[in-house]
Amino acid sequence: MDTKTIIDNLNKDLADELAAAIQYTVYAAKVTGPYRPQLVDFFLAEVPDEQGHAQFLANKIVALGGEPTTKPSAVKAAHTNREMLEAVMEAESRAVEGYTKRAEQADEFGDIGLKVQLEDMVRDETGHREETARMLRDWTL
Numbered sequence: 001m002d003t004k005t006i007i008d009n010l011n012k013d014l015a016d017e018l019a020a021a022i023q024y025t026v027y028a029a030k031v032t033g034p035y036r037p038q039l040v041d042f043f044l045a046e047v048p049d050e051q052g053h054a055q056f057l058a059n060k061i062v063a064l065g066g067e068p069t070t071k072p073s074a075v076k077a078a079h080t081n082r083e084m085l086e087a088v089m090e091a092e093s094r095a096v097e098g099y100t101k102r103a104e105q106a107d108e109f110g111d112i113g114l115k116v117q118l119e120d121m122v123r124d125e126t127g128h129r130e131e132t133a134r135m136l137r138d139w140t141l
Contacts, residue, residue, distance in 0.1 A: 003065065003109075006114075010060060011069045012073075013053075013102060014068055015073040017051075018070075019073040019075050020091055021047050021050040021051050021072075023075045023076070024050065025043070027088070028040045030078075032081065033081060042131075043084075049128070053124070056121075060114060082136070085139070089132045089133060092126075092129035092132060093129055095121075095125040095129075096122055096125045100122055102118050106118055
């Protein structure tokens with residue numbers, strides 16, 4: 001594992017985190033119906049976590065000698081509350097998978113601090129995914 005590969009992979013993760021902040025912000029604006037207040041709160045509460053992850057990744061990319069991306073990944077279009085929650089579930093699942101792989105790469109690269117931080121991010125994203133799964137479990141609307 002070389003520095004360029006780590007930087008490229010972290011930039012992909014950064015693009016995904018930027019997209020997650022956008023996704024949660026836009027979805028909070030779009031929710032409707034009787035659970036709107038709760039869903040707005042849920043979506044907006046996730047934005048600071050995603051921004052924190054993005055800031056860490058940008059700082060690490062710079063520390064490694066790279067240039068952080070400013071282009072987010074695409075945000076999946078969703079029109080109903082359920083579609084929004086399902087899109088969030090997909091994004092969080094991808095994040096867990098990506099950060100798990102990235103932690104292994106950081107270990108191979110020899111950056112234990114990065115590995116530990118990425119494992120913490122796996123924990124965060126797993127919590128987001130589990131909370132979303134619980135909301136979807138008995139969703140009837």
